[in-house]
Amino acid sequence: MSFKSELTIDVIDTHTEGEPTRIMFWNNIPRNLKDALSVRKYFIEHYDYIRKTLLLEPRGHKDQFGAILLPPVNTESDYTIIFPTTESYLDMCGHATIGVSMALVALGYVPFEGNEKTIIYDTVAGTVKARVKIENGEPVSVSIIDVKSYFVKQIDIDINGKPVKVNLSYGGNFYAIVNSDDLGVDVEPENIDKLLAYGKVIRAKSYEILKEIYPDNKKNFYPLAMITDSKHDYRAIVTFSVNSYDRSPCGTGTAARAALLVHEGKLALDGQYVNESIIRTKFSCKIISSETVNGNIVIVPEITGRAWVTQLCKIVVDPSDPLKHGFLVQ
Incomplete structure (x- = not known):
């Protein structure tokens, strides 16, 4: 042969x-x-x-x-x-x-x-x-x-004729973060098709807003979508690319979520939390430093996981x- x-x-x-x-x-x-x-x-x-x-x-x-x-x-x-x-x-x-x-x-x-x-x-x-x-x-x-991470802006997008709140946040990549309650779907494996479909819409519509916020950006700011589970404090799914989803809790997503939690007053500047994926695996995150830039809190998070x-x-x-x-x- x-x-x-x-x-x-x-x-x-x-x-x-x-x-x-x-x-x-x-x-x-x-x-x-x-x-x-x-x-x-x-x-x-x-x-x-x-x-x-x-x-x-x-x-x-x-x-x-x-x-x-x-x-x-x-x-x-x-x-x-x-x-x-x-x-x-x-x-x-x-x-x-x-x-x-x-x-x-x-x-x-x-x-x-x-x-x-x-x-x-x-x-x-x-x-x-x-x-x-x-x-x-x-x-x-x-x-x-990770790199410096921060909350960007809260926006509303239309999904199926209904306004849905989206929190734009950065953790090394841009994220469009939506609560599952606003979509009427839980972050569970049996709902993966619905979650992917919502993620695709969230990414596309949030991208149009990010282009307006950062018109001169030369890096990749097409956002990933993070859908957080309202029934479990720190469970979420991240969707990206061609209807792909992250089986892990997502490292830069964990950082972006930490920045959002700080902005919302739900995580202290010396705090930590555990982010959980749709398959129940976990990353831990703690904030190791922070600063205020133009009135916005910028954090440096440390993400821990296994491979x-x-x-x-x-x-x-x-x-x-x-x-x-x-x-x-x-």
């Missing part, structure tokens, strides 16, 4: 509290790029087919998520990291950063001594530090110090394969 391959990529698969991350290293970029946004732009222009190859069917699925590790742009950082989805890229991703950090320690990519290892990443949203907790030589959890390596594999691309760079049915 003969076998041909025009491209071979080693990948590490992890899950963070249920949400997958497909991780790869990529060094083939210029070293003079000034920031992570420039790195991502270069990668998209030259290698976006790799995103499709890794994440789309037949090797992936519509809910697959990625993390690409590249050389750092800042001297004090260990890596630049970009976050591809099946549709585009996010500026920052908490669950993926936790998964990457666990994998780097568990598989020996970074040396460590003692009970903690700090890894610093350049992301489009800013510098993110990950502290990996180690017990008996094994990583057991990761705490990431596990699930697969080590080699992706191959046969030049004769008509679907070699993947496909997406939506």
Whole structure:
């Protein structure tokens, strides 16, 4: 049997509290790029087919998520990291950063001594530090110090002829946060189709408002939707991309929700809370610093969660394969 391959990529698969991350290293970029946004732009222009190859069917699925590790742009950082989805890229991703950090320690990519290892990443949203907790030589959890997070604005959007309140908040990505009571649906697995449908409308209508608020923004401000469950204080679901949803509690969503809770007076500036996903997995969040900017409270949150390596594999691309760079049915 003969076998041909025009491209071979080693990948590490992890899950963070249920949400997958497909991780790869990529060094083939210029070293003079000034920031992570420039790195991502270069990668998209030259290698976006790799995103499709890794994440789309037949090797992936519509809910697959990625993390690409590249050389750092800042001297004090260990890596630049970009976050591809099946549709585009996010500026920052908490669950993926936790998964990457666990994998780097568990598989020996970074040396460590003692009970903690700090890894610093350049992301489009800013510098993110990950502290990996180690017990008996094994990583057991990761705490990431996210970028500055803040409440943006409360708006009303029309859903099925009814005004629905949406809180726009930022935690590394923009979020449009809606209470499930206003939609008449609980955050439960059996309601996933309804939740995804609402999420799609919430994202699209909130995006139009964000374009007006940030007309000169060069980063990604198409929001993710977070639907919080009124029956459970800190349960929520985050939807994004092509009707995908986060199985984890969502790291940047947890940060954005913390900023909203502070704005509403429901979380103290030295407070903490636990965010729960639709499958009941959890992230803990505590505020490690805050400041007031133009009358708005800006926080720096620390998100803690767990991840596990699930697969080590080699992706191959046969030049004769008509679907070699993947496909997406939506």
